[in-house]
Amino acid sequence: MAIVLLAVWILGGVIWFTDGKRISTRWASATAFIGGFGFLAGVIDEIWLPYFMQSNYQTNTLLQTLDYLSNISSYICQAGLPYAFLMFAVYSQPEGAKRLKKHLSLLLFIPILITWYVTPIIPELQFHYGWMVLWVVPYILVGSYLIVMQFVKERDPIMKRSHVITIILCVIPVLFVMVTIYIFRTMGLYDAWKYNLWIIAAQFILFLIFSLKYGVLGVKIRVERHRLDTTFRAMTSGAEILNHSVKNEVGKVQLYAHRIENYAEQTHNEALQKDVRVIMQSTEHLLAMVQRIRSKMQDITLQENSHDLVTVIKQAVSQAQPIMASKQANVIIPPHVSIRLQCDAVHLHEVFTNLVVNAVEALREDGVIKFNLYTSKRYLVVSVEDNGSGISKENLPFILDPFFSTKKNSSTNFGLGLSYCYNVMRKHGGLLEVHSEKNQGTTVFLYFPLDRLVN
Template sequence: MMLFMLCTIWALGLFVLFTDPRRTPIRWASATAFVGGGGYLSGLIDEHILIAWADTLAAHPDLEQGLVLLSRTASFLCQTGLPYTFLLFAIHSSESLSAKTKTFVQILGLIPPLVMLAITPIYPVLSFNYWIMVAWVFPYFFAASFLLIGRYRDERDPLVKKNLFYTNLLIIVPLFLVFLLIYGMRIHNNYEAWRYNGWVVAIQFIVIIAVSLKYGFLGVRLRVEKRRLDSTLRALTSGVQIINHTVKNEVGKISLYADRIHDYAEQHNQPELKEDATVLLQSAQHMLNMVDRIQTQLRDVNLREQSVPAAGLITEAIHALRPFTAKQQIEVVTELDERLQLLCDPALLREVLTNLCMNAIEAMKTGGVLNIQLFLSKKHLVVSVADTGAGISRENLARVLDPFFSTKKSGTNFGLGLSYCYHVMQKHQGLLELSSEPGAGTTVFLLFPKKRVAVRTSTARSESEETNR
């Protein structure tokens, strides 16, 4: 059991580390797992290795003493290092603290563990004063939790915010239980409660895997879902091209014969037959129009990229839709960072913005608020289009990106709008995320990678404006 738990915790540490080893918070999160595993390393040595190899070790006392020292050291590092590494993970995750503050706290935070090193007998028997431990361990835990929750509360990027929510849930709650079982119970002379940590860690590991697959924690589901939608769009594009060719050939025949019938009816003065032929011609043209519209929305997208002011694109899209917002008494509220330049295809992006805004307008038939924001987060340039309409049910929300799925009852809607928007965002190496709640409206987020963004300084902006004048 000890070996299994040790491997599980260290595997979790490696799993976290490999998600993004260049980021300091990730490295401290991984360190928290590895330091926490020290307790099980100590238990493995004391309860298995020293007992199973007792006869062999009796003949090698130096090796036995070395194993005992390793066990005590691992336990000491676990109990003093776990709160410290957790605090450092939270500090380096915070965006409200300066680099100097983080360095200062990192150094200052070492004082309690060093004090414990000075006053704690480690070998041959590890003997902590747990009243002193509790006096600094729980303040470290609550300070770290406060920073992590604050980071989640302040985050505006929906993708990062979702990741932070599950990170907090899967770290703060299990660690609180671990701290209670290790430190809290030992001030009451219960030195065996720590064994229940095995259940806490096992449940935590299972939940992390489940959340990763279902909600996209650490990006796992995002890649699976992206592949599924991409393959669907490719299959549809190929299929529509084949159908389009076939339908055009057959409709061409229908049109030819309908036209001949129309001429015959006109020559022989047969108005009823002429009217029937006209209906056939109109139906044939309608079929061609429908196929062309579907093919247009599923066509492959070729980018013609320029670096343009992102706020300007949004303003243009809103201005073009002013007759619709005025007719339905919709208030348009914008919060746009004018400094942001985006490398994109402006024509395609304008089409995406128009599509999203029209969806929002159609969801607010009795009026409402259309709120559009443009801002730069830690990882993305984010455009959010939010309405105060009826919202989308949970069942439909999971399907809105599927081609040909639509909640609209109009016969002219093919359910390809959001699929097309997704396709355009994919070509920009970006993401499209939706958030909706019935009765509370819908928000669509366009997330562009930061490598496509440039931030104009006030000087550069002034020079640009002077050139335009």
């Protein structure tokens, strides 16, 4: 039981750490912490009290303190869990003004105050479960309904999967607790709560699995984002040093090459002139290559304005027409709806161009590239989908890393395109995710915060 208590509180801490600025995340964390108090009461009753009662260190004051701590912990869990769960469901909803939700949270707290008033805690905790069921069951059922309806209404496949995971990890365990702790106790069955141990243990294991594979409540996203941001900062610094050093050394080579070129012209040495031209071409190519790397790696400063997003997409597709013609690729763009976004159109144009070029290179003859635009709870989502060769599971975790590329035969590809796209989206406060299966195609999702929408 102590292990389950530790697991639940670690779970609450991890959830808070991932995105503590969001109110819904804080309520999800609070639900885990408050639920943990029930297991703390169990640890006190089942482990600590028996231990001290059999030891030589027991005193009446110590035993009374532990008993009181157990009662308080049990009260916090049983009275606070339904409220915290409902608040998590309410604040997870995209609809509704913050002020209204705040007033609602105060109103819904009233049953907890009434429960405190009618529940004796000393010398023994005595809940009136007939009264508890009257408000606890509606709280949990309404919260479950709100979370399930989010899944039903969601259009974004990634967010839809996230809602399924939330239902598995949050809704199902809380419904089980509702039956074992509240409903069963109105029937005189007080020991059924011990079955919650197995449910919570399974929940923690599933949380770890889902976090590693898909991400839960932002856990994987934050870990991946931190890794990529750290890598990108290091590569940006390295690119600046490389650019500075190479330019200095190439400048010296060019200086002496010009001297040799002048000497060759004066002496009419055509062979030497030819060799010098090769040296000059090589140095210019080296400078161009370093500059290209630097342009993709340097820190981006956005020049933001209001732009029509569909127009930016169409301009990028138009620029990629020559390479699209080589594969006879078909591009599907949704009918023009005015979606104005506060953004940097130049950088987004480059992002969409990169994505289209990547998609075309993965296509077979007569392949299809499809753009979709829709809104989710927090984002305007742009997806770029192709039915090309896809990316293997082994390579997929690394495709956003700078200098990683699956195009092994291309001497002009540095593996910086998607890294650049990721950096642009981060500067816009958004996200970039790639989903792909070998021989099934690839979909890139761009997430723009809804507060960037103009009107």
